[in-house]
Amino acid sequence: MSDLPFILFSLVAAWAAIMVVTRDIAVHALLYLVVVLLSLAGVFFALGAPFAAMLEIIIYAGAVMVLFVFVVMMLNLGQTDRDRERHWMAPGVWIGPTLLSGLLLIALCLTLRAMPPTTGSDTLAPIGPQTVGILLYGPYVLSVELASFLLLAGLVSAFHIGRDTRATGVNSGTATGDV
Amino acid sequence: MDALLLPLIVACPLLAAGLLFMSAGRMPPLPTCVIGAGSVGLSALMAAMLATGFLRTPPPAGALHATLWSWMQVEGFNTRIAFTLDPLSLVMMLVVTGVGFLIQLYAYGYMHDDPGIARFFGCMTLFVAAMLVLVFSSDLLSLYIGWEGVGICSYLLIGFWHTDTANVAAARKAFIVTRIGDAALLCGLLLLATRAGTLDIPALLHIAATRPADLSAETAAFLLLGGAVAKSAQVPLQTWLPDAMAGPTPVSALIHAATMVTAGVYLIARLHPLFASVPAAMTAVTIIGLVTLLLAAGSALVQTDIKRILAYSTMSQIGYMFLALGAGAWQAAIFHLVTHAFFKALLFMAAGAIILRVHHRQDIYQMGGLARAMPGVFVAFLAGAAALAGLPLLTAGFYSKEMILQGAWHAAPLLWAGALLGAFATAIYIFRCLFIVFFGTRHTEPHGRTGATMAMPLACLAVLALTGGWMEMPDAIAPVHLLSHLLSPLFGAPMPEGPTWLLWAGSLVPLAGVGVAWLLWRPRIQTRAPPEDALARLARAGWDFDTLYDVLIIHPFVTLGRLNQTDICDRLSNATAATARAGGRMLGRMQSGQVRRYAGWIAAGTVVALCLGARP
C-alpha cells in the first residue's frame, strides 16, 4: 500500500513527460518538465533516496529549469514560432520515431522481464546523505574530480560560445554556480 | 666438301636477304636484283654441282648429312639443326633453286620500276632460303622453321603492295589459314616427339617402320596431314590460295605454284613410311586429293581472272599429287611436283607478261586476240597449257599425269575415273582460257614489249615444260625411268604398269577436252560474258567455302570478341569497385550532419544491440 505514492508519482511523471514532448509552446513544455522532475523526486523518495530527491528538486527543478526559463524568455517566442512548431509536428513526422521508440521499449521490457526477480531486502530502508557523502569522498573521489573537470569544461565552453552576447555570460555563470 | 656445300646453298640466299633488308631500300634496282637473283643463281650453281657429284658418286648411305648445331637440348628431348641431302631433297633442291633463279630473273623485268624492289627481292631470297631449309632439314623441328618461314615470306609477298587493304587482308588470310594447319602440324610434332623422344626424321621413320601403328601414330599422321593440307591448299583449307593471287605475279609463280604449295606433298613424301603404316590416313589423303582436284577444276572452269584460273588449277594439280600420295605412288607424286613446277611457273610468268602489257588487267574477257601481238608469250603459254592439259607424247605433264593415273588405277579404278574426269576438265579450262585470251577480237591494245629478262626465263621454262617429262616414260612408249630409279632407294620400286588401254584413255581424254574447249570458245562463237547461272556463280566463288567459314567461325568469333571488347572479367572487378563506392556513398549519406538522424541511428543501434544481447 505504500506502493500507492510510487505508482501515483510514476503515472504523473509519465503523463507529464508525454506532455513535454508534445507541446507546441516551449514554456508549457518547460512547465511540464518541471512536473516530471518533481514527480521523479517523489519517486526517488519512495525508493528510499531522500537525498537524491532533495537534490532533484533543488538543482534540477530549481536551478537548471530556471536556466531554461531564462533562455525561453530571451528567445522571445511568439505566435509564428507556435505555428511553426505545429507545422513541424505534422502527424507523419511521428511515425518513424514512434516506431523506433516502441521497438526500444519492447526490447527494454523484454530485457527487464528476463531479469531475475528481486530477492533482496524487503524493506527499502532510506539511504541518507551521510552514507552517500562517505562513499562520494571515499572510493569515488576520483569521479568527483572528474565531475568538477566536466563542469569546468562546461563553464569554459559556455563562456567561449556565448562570449559576444551579453546573455550567455550570465548563463554560464549560473550553470556553474549551481553545483 | 659436299657436306659443306649443303649449308652454303642455304646461307647464300639468307645472307643476300639480310643484306637486302639492311639496305632499307637505299640501293638502286639493278644491284638489288643482282644480289637477289645472283645469290639464288649461285645457290642453283652449287646445287647443280652438288647434284652432279651426288649422281656420279652416290654417298655411302645414300644421303649426305651436315649437322650444323644443336638447337635445343633438354631432358628427354633433343633437336638439332641438321641438313640431309637424299634423292628426294635433291630433286626438290634443284626445283627450288633452278625455278627460283629463273623466276628471280623474270622478277627483275617485272618489278624493276617498283620503289619497294629491295623489300621484294629480300623477301623472295628469304623465301628461297626458307624453302631450302624446309627441303634439307633432317629434323622435323628444323623443317618447321622452313615451313613457317615460307609462310611468313608468303605473307609478306602477297601483301607486297600493302597500300591496298584488300591485298593486306588476302595476305593475312593466307597466313592464318595455313597457320591453322601449322598448329595441327605442331601438335603432330608434339605427339611424335612425346612418342619417340626425338624429331629426327630417320629415327622417326625407323620407329614407324618397326613398331606397329597404334592410336598415337594414327593421330600423328592425321595431324601432319592437317598441316600439309593447309600448306598445299587442299580441301577444306584451300580458300586462301585464290586470294593469294593479290601478290605480284612472280610471287604467284614461285610461291603459289612451283614451291611453297607443294611443301605439303613434300612433307607427306618425306614421311611416307609413317603415312603408309596408317591406312586411314592414306585413304584420307586420297579422298582429299580427289575432292580438291575435282572441285578446283570445276571452279577453274568458270573463273574470269586469269590468275585465279591458274590458282584453282594449282589446287587441282596438287590434288593430283595428293591422290598419287594416297595411292602410294610416291614417285608419281614427286614427278608431277617437278613437272608442275615447270609448267605452272611458266603459265604464271606468261600470264604476268600479259598482265604487264595490258595495263594490269586480269580479266580474260577484257583481253582477247593477243596471239598476234605477243607471239612469244603465246607460244610459251601454249606450251604451258599443253603441259597442264597433258597433251600426249609431247609434254611433261602427260607423262607425270599418266604415272598418277596408273597409280590411281592400281589403288582403285574409281579413283582413276575421277582423275580422268579431272584431266578432262583441266584440258577444257586451260584451253578455254587460252582461246579467250589469245584468239578472237582484241579488247585491250597491248603496249610495250616483253623484255629480255622476262623472255629468257619464259623460254627456258617452256622448253622444260615440254621436255622435262622425258626423264620418266611408260614402258609402252620408251623404257626411261630416270626419276624412279633415283628415288627408288627411298620409295622402293615403282608400281607395275597397268594395261595399255589406260595409256590410250589418258592420251585421248585431254585431246577431247581441248576439242570441247574449241567447240565452246572458238573465236567465232565466243560469248563475251562468263556464264551467270547459280552453279557457275557458286563454282566461281570457290564453292562458297569462304562464306561458310565466315558465317560459321569468323563472324561469331569476331562479334563475340567485339562484344567482349571491354573484358567481362574487368567488368567484374569494376563491379566490385562500384559496389564499394556505392557503399561508401551510402555510408557517407548517413553522415548528413543532422542530429536527429544520428540520434535515430543510435537508437536503432541500441535496439539491435539489445536484441542481440537478449538472445542468448
Added chain:
Amino acid sequence: MIALPSLVLLPAAGGLAAWLSDRGPPARHLPWWIAIATILSQTLLLLFVTCTAGWSSGPWLAHFSMPWIPALGIAARMDMDGLSLVLLWLTTILSFPCVILSARDVGERPGLFHLLLLATIAGINGVFLATDLFLFFFFWELMLVPMYVLILQWGHEDRRRAAIKFFLFTQGSGLLMLVAILGLVILHQHATGVVTFDYFALADTPLMPTAAMVLMLGFFIAFAVKLPVVPLHVWLPDTHTQAPTAGSVLLAGILLKTGGYGLIRFVVLQFPDATARFTPVALAMGAAGILYGAWLSLAQDDMKRLIAYSSVSHLGFVLLGVFSGSAMGMRGAVVQMVAHGLSTGALFVIAGSLQDRLHTRDMRRMGGLWQALPHLSSIGLFFAIASLGLPGMGNFVGEFLVLLATWRISPPIAILGAAGLVLSAVYSLTMVGRAFLGSPHAGQDTDQTPPPADFGARQMTVLGLTMALLLVLGTYPQPVLDLSLPATPHAAPEMEAIHP
C-alpha cells in the same frame, strides 16, 4: 659475394644521383645521362658477377648473407642461381631500351622520373636475388610503389584509375602473400621451434597437405596477379595502356616476369606436393589465359591494349610450363619469359613511339604508316612476327618446349595452347595490318603538316640489337636453356655461407 647487394644498391644510388642532379631546364638531360651511366655500370657489375660466379660449386652460383633483424630470424640473404642470372640479364638488357628510348624526352621532373625508374629496377633485381622471404617481400613492395607513382605522374589520360587499379591488385595480392609467408613462418616455428624467414629453412618445413595447399594458394595468387593469370589479369590492360612508355616496357618486359619467377621459386619448388595436386587447375588456367588473352587482343582497337592482352596470352604459356612438372617445361617457361620480355618490350616501345608521333593509340586512326615511317613499321612488323611465335625467334623455342612438356601430361591442354598460336597470328597480323599497312588514314596527313619523324639511328641501334638477341635466342637457345633450370632449395649453398 658483396656484388649481389650491389646489384640492388647501384640502381638505387644511381637513381638518387639522377634525382639530385635535376637542376631544371638548362641541364635537362643530365639525369638521363646519369641513368645511362648507372645501367652501364650495372651491366658491368652483372658481367663481373657472371664471371666470378661459382660455376663449379653446385646449382647456386653466388651467395650473400648478413644479419638484419636477428630477433625474428630475418637476414639480408641473397642467393643467385641460373634462373636468377638469366632474369637479371633480361632486366639489365631491357633497361637499355627503357632508358635510352623512352625516358629521354620525359617532360616534367626528369630527375624524379629516373629515380623512380631506377628504383623499380633495383626492386626487381632484389626480387630476383632475395632468398629471405621477408627481404623478398620488401623488394616485392619496393618495385611496386615507384611504378605506381610513375603511372600516376607521367601516365596518359586515364592514369589515376589505372594506377589505383594496379596498386590495389598488386598490393592486395601482395598482402595475401605476406599472410602466407607469416603462416609458413609460424608453422615452421611450431614444427621446429625456430623463427626464421630463411627460404632454405622454410622449404624444409613439414606441412600438412591442407596447410601446404592454403599457403601455396596464398603465394600462387600473389604471383598469378603479377603474371597475370586470367581471371586476375584485369589490371594489366589498363595499366599498360596508361603507363608512360618506359613504364610499359618495364612492366611488360620484367615486372610480369617476377610473377613467373615467384611461381617457380616460391610455389613449385617450395610446395612441390601441393603444386602437384594443384596442377590440373593451373594448367586449365594457363590454357584459358592463352585463348582468352588472344581472343580479347583480337577485339581491341587500342594498340597498347592489344599488346597488353597479347601479353596475357603469352604468359599463359609460362604458367603451363611452370606447372608442367618437368624440367623441360620450366626451361621453356624461362625462355618464353625472356623472349616475351624482349619482343613485347620492343612492341611497347613502338606503340609508345607511335603515340608520341600521332598522339593516338587508336588503330582506327592509323593505317598505312609504312609510307611515312618505313623503319618504324618494319621493326614493328618484325616484333609482331616474333610475338606470333615464328620458329627461329625466341618465342617459338619457349612455346614449343612448354607445349611439349604440357603434351606429356595433358594433350588436350597442349592442343588448346597450340590453338592459341593460331590466334596469336591473327591478332599480330591484324595489328600490323591496321597500323602499318593498308591505305593511309584519311585524317592523317591533313592533321599534321610535317610528317612524323621516322626512327633515327638511336632507336634503330637499340631495337636492332634486340632483334638480334631474339634471333640468337631463337636459333641458339642452349645457353639460356642450360642456365634456366632453377636450383632447388634443398641444395642450399652451405659451403659459401661462411665467407659472405
Added chain:
Amino acid sequence: MNATSPTQALLLATILFTIGMLGVLARRNLLLMLMSIEIMLNAAALAFIAAGARWHAAQGQVMFLMILSLAAAEAAVGLAIILRLHAAGRPTLDADTGNRLKG
C-alpha cells in the same frame, strides 16, 4: 511490501527514456530536444536510484550525482549554443539545418 518497487521503477525509467527519445527524434526545435534529453537523463538517473534501492547501496545515489553534474554542464553548453544560434540569425532553432554550422 516494496518488493516489486525497484522493478517497477526500472519500468518507469524505461518508459521515460523512451518518451524522451521520442522527443529527441521527433522534435525539430533544439530547445525541445534539449528538454527531451533532460527527460532521458532523468530516466537514467532513476534507473541508478532504483538499482541502488534494490541492492540497498549508496552507489546509486553517487551515480545520480554524477548524472546531475553532467546534466548541468550539458544544459549550460546546450543553452549557450541555442542562444548563440538565435543571436546569429537562426531564430527557428531548426535542428535539421544545424549541420550548416557556418551561419
